Amino acid sequence: xxxxxxxxxxxxxxxxxxxxxxxxxxxxxxxxxxxxxxxxxxxxxxxxxxxxxxxxxxxxxxxxxxxxxxxxxxxxxxxxxxxxxxxxxxxxxxxxxxxxxxxxxxxxxxxxxxxxxxxxxxxxxxxxxxxxxxxxxxxxxxxxxxxxxxxxxxxxxxxxxxxxxxxxxxxxxxxxxxxxxxxxxxxxxxxxxxxxxxxxxxxxxxxxxxxxxxxxxxxxxxxxxxxxxxxxxxxxxxxxxxxxxxxxxxxxxxxxxxxxxxxxxxxxxxxxxxxxxxxxxxxxxxxxxxxxxxxxxxxxxxxxxxxxxxxxxxxxxxxxxxxxxxxxxxxxxxxxxxxxxxxxxxxxxxxxxxxxxxxxxxxxxxxxxxxxxxxxxxxxxxxxxxxxxxxxxxxxxxxxxxxxxxxxxxxxxxxxxxxxxxxxxxxxxxxxxxxxxxxxxxxxxxxxxxxxxxxxxxxxxxxxxxxxxxxxxxxxxxxxxxxxxxxxxxxxxxxxxxxxxxxxxxxxxxxxxxxxxxxxxxxxxxxxxxxxxxxxxxxxxxxxx
Numbered sequence: 001x002x003x004x005x006x007x008x009x010x011x012x013x014x015x016x017x018x019x020x021x022x023x024x025x026x027x028x029x030x031x032x033x034x035x036x037x038x039x040x041x042x043x044x045x046x047x048x049x050x051x052x053x054x055x056x057x058x059x060x061x062x063x064x065x066x067x068x069x070x071x072x073x074x075x076x077x078x079x080x081x082x083x084x085x086x087x088x089x090x091x092x093x094x095x096x097x098x099x100x101x102x103x104x105x106x107x108x109x110x111x112x113x114x115x116x117x118x119x120x121x122x123x124x125x126x127x128x129x130x131x132x133x134x135x136x137x138x139x140x141x142x143x144x145x146x147x148x149x150x151x152x153x154x155x156x157x158x159x160x161x162x163x164x165x166x167x168x169x170x171x172x173x174x175x176x177x178x179x180x181x182x183x184x185x186x187x188x189x190x191x192x193x194x195x196x197x198x199x200x201x202x203x204x205x206x207x208x209x210x211x212x213x214x215x216x217x218x219x220x221x222x223x224x225x226x227x228x229x230x231x232x233x234x235x236x237x238x239x240x241x242x243x244x245x246x247x248x249x250x251x252x253x254x255x256x257x258x259x260x261x262x263x264x265x266x267x268x269x270x271x272x273x274x275x276x277x278x279x280x281x282x283x284x285x286x287x288x289x290x291x292x293x294x295x296x297x298x299x300x301x302x303x304x305x306x307x308x309x310x311x312x313x314x315x316x317x318x319x320x321x322x323x324x325x326x327x328x329x330x331x332x333x334x335x336x337x338x339x340x341x342x343x344x345x346x347x348x349x350x351x352x353x354x355x356x357x358x359x360x361x362x363x364x365x366x367x368x369x370x371x372x373x374x375x376x377x378x379x380x381x382x383x384x385x386x387x388x389x390x391x392x393x394x395x396x397x398x399x400x401x402x403x404x405x406x407x408x409x410x411x412x413x414x415x416x417x418x419x420x421x422x423x424x425x426x427x428x429x430x431x432x433x434x435x436x437x438x439x440x441x442x443x444x445x446x447x448x449x450x451x452x453x454x455x456x457x458x459x460x461x462x463x464x465x466x467x468x469x470x471x472x473x474x475x476x477x478x479x480x481x482x483x484x485x486x487x488x489x490x491x492x493x494x495x496x497x498x499x500x501x502x503x504x505x506x507x508x509x510x511x512x513x514x515x516x517x518x519x520x521x522x523x524x525x526x527x528x529x530x531x532x533x534x535x536x537x538x539x540x541x542x543x544x545x
Contacts, residue, residue: 001057001416001430002064003027007154009192009417012432013037013053015386015393016412018196019076020434022053023159023386027152030129031058033068033088034148034159038079042333045436046453051445052080054433059087066128067091071161072145073098074232082109083437091116093126095135097144097234100264136183138163139174141233141364143270147175154420155189158378162194162387164363165370168208171235171270180377190419191380191405193371195388195396200367205359211239213359214327218247221351223288223322225249228298228306229361230328231257234265237294240327241274244292251275252283254305254316255296280315288322298328300337310344320349327360368399375403382424383408384417452537460484460536464502464524467543472511475545478502480524486532498527517542 003026014021019039025032041048058065067090070078078098082105085092092115094102099119106112120126122144125134132151139145140162150157166174197204218225229236237258244251251274253259265271283291293316297304306324308314318324324345330338342352355361365387366374375383383400385393390412397408409424411417414432418425434445443449462485466478478499487494505519517540524538 001428002029002061003031004029005421006418007152007157007189007420009190009384009411009419010057010430011386011411011413011415012055012057013039013413014076015388015415016390018388018392020051020053020080021077021387022055022080023192024058025131025150025152025157027154028130029064030131031061031065032128032131033058033065033090035071035077035161036068036080036085037074037076038083039076041436044454045445045450046457048436048438048450050079050437052083052435052437052442054431054435054444055084055088057430057432062088062090065090066131067093069128069133069148070094070098070102071148071159072140073101073142074162077161078102078105081105081115082111083442086111086114091118093118093120093128093133095120095122095124095144095146097142097264097268097270100268101260104260104264136175136179137172139166139169139172139364140164141230141235143171143234143265143268145172145174145364149183155381156187157190157192157419158183158188158380159192160194160374162196162364164204164366165373166204166206166208168206169235170207170211170238177373177377180374184377184379188378188380190382190384190424191374191378191400192384192386193374193396194365195385195392196365197363197367198371198385198388198392198396198399200363201369203367203369204365205362207235207239207362209359210236210327210362211242214239214243214325215246217323217325217353217358217360218243218249218292221289221323224291224293224318225323225325226293226295226306226309226316226318227325227327228295230298231255231261231296233328233364234261234270236327237262237265238271238274240292240294241271245275247292249290249292250283250286251277252280252291252293252316253277253295254280254293254309254314257296258294284315284317297341298326298338299331299334300339300341302337307341310341310348318345318348318350321351322348323351323353325360326352326354329355329361329363371396371399372403375400375405379405381406382419384419384424385410455537456484459534460486460528462498462524462528462536462538463541464498464520464538465541465543466502466506466520467545468506468511468516469545472507472516474503474506478520482536485528485534485536490531494527494531497531498524501527513542513544 008026012022295305297306385396
């Protein structure tokens with residue numbers, strides 16, 4: 001598949017899911033990639049933390065790929081770069097703050113010399129083959145959230161990235177309605193738009209409102225205050241610094257990712273007025289009402305600072321009467337992990353405030369009023385919802401059509417869409433999927449390793465060792481070991497019966513190695529099923545004496 005005289009769109013991630021954003025645009029024989037993100041694993045991927053996009057489609061066509069353009073610095077937009085970008089062999093393009101985050105990732109993986117990173121000024125422009133790019137700043141929950149205006153021979157694309165409207169942003173200056181209206185006046189073929197909060201009837205709210213809510217919450221606290229938020233939300237970090245200073249509290253930071261964000265933000269010219277911080281020991285020595293801790297871990301991450309504080313494995317200690325503020329939204333799927341931490345804090349007598357009790361968080365994604373405002377400013381010919389599950393994208397398509405946009409196309413990862421010439425249409429399907437980062441190895445998300453691990457987790461595993469002589473006669477008795485098979489106090493009796501059953505099938509059939517192993521495997525599994533109702537994985541070691 002080589003793009004002809006046409007404009008193509010292909011999502012390899014982020015369409016049909018929230019996270020792992022990877023979008024391709026194709027024109028006149030060339031491709032460009034917008035964003036290269038990851039997502040976080042759920043319990044269906046045991047032993048895995050990170051999920052990566054399968055880039056097989058573009059890896060096979062890397063000679064036609066011109067570059068990777070990044071909209072902003074969230075993990076679901078840049079997180080896969082240190083694992084996949086080097087193999088693509090093309091340069092990256094990002095604004096200064098985003099580039100700083102990427103540079104740190106590349107340095108950590110020893111890839112600084114292998115991946116070329118171009119830093120584009122805010123609101124800057126550049127060209128890649130038949131594509132022209134211009135950054136348009138939009139408000140989001142991270143510095144330098146950007147839309148991309150993409151010029152092509154077949155029309156202009158306005159690719160929003162993640163965005164919201166904020167009349168009181170604390171960091172950065174987003175594009176104004178007048179600027180966006182002027183862009184719409186020039187003509188836009190397609191609006192490729194964030195769908196995350198399309199079901200929200202209200203606008204997302206302003207960071208300025210959060211400042212007031214946090215000020216009230218912290219001002220009323222009597223003991224230590226710990227606030228947890230997304231590390232990348234530098235605007236929230238700025239807000240918390242201001243709140244701490246106003247409330248007479250010194251700031252302590254707990255979490256490597258927070259340290260990294262603060263350092264990168266300052267290097268890019270942000271957080272200039274962020275107060276000096278104290279270390280953990282000094283924080284613990286201060287009077288309880290004179291310290292605020294900003295910590296990672298609000299999504300229940302087991303190794304993050306908040307979990308370690310909650311479970312007494314961190315130098316920072318909280319006691320009865322202290323306050324933890326969850327200045328973040330609970331991401332679906334994290335409820336149990338967050339609940340476990342909150343229960344541990346409640347056991348200590350620690351008070352807690354979430355966005356349900358006070359205005360301590362606002363979303364970084366547009367609700368319906370904001371989407372409708374953007375439609376009115378840009379006035380695209382085509383609406384292409386992305387960054388959402390299928391239900392989010394379908395609902396945004398309905399909203400766009402009801403708002404007067406002429407055409408809306410709902411696509412999924414792997415759908416090849418022709419945007420021009422002619423009416424936009426899905427013209428084929430290409431390979432897409434997921435990979436897992438398992439330790440230091442990248443594997444198919446549903447390949448043999450993960451499927452075996454799921455089976456072991458569900459049913460357990462039994463190892464059988466037996467020896468036979470040259471005539472196929474059993475020498476001694478089979479030896480068995482179990483792992484995760486629910487026999488508990490009956491284990492000895494179970495192993496004895498399973499060994500007897502294994503021995504009983506040795507002489508009943510072919511003496512070829514594979515046939516003998518299979519008879520023993522099935523016999524032992526039948527015994528396990530009879531005892532437990534489970535079908536464990538059975539491995540057979542056959543020794544020829």
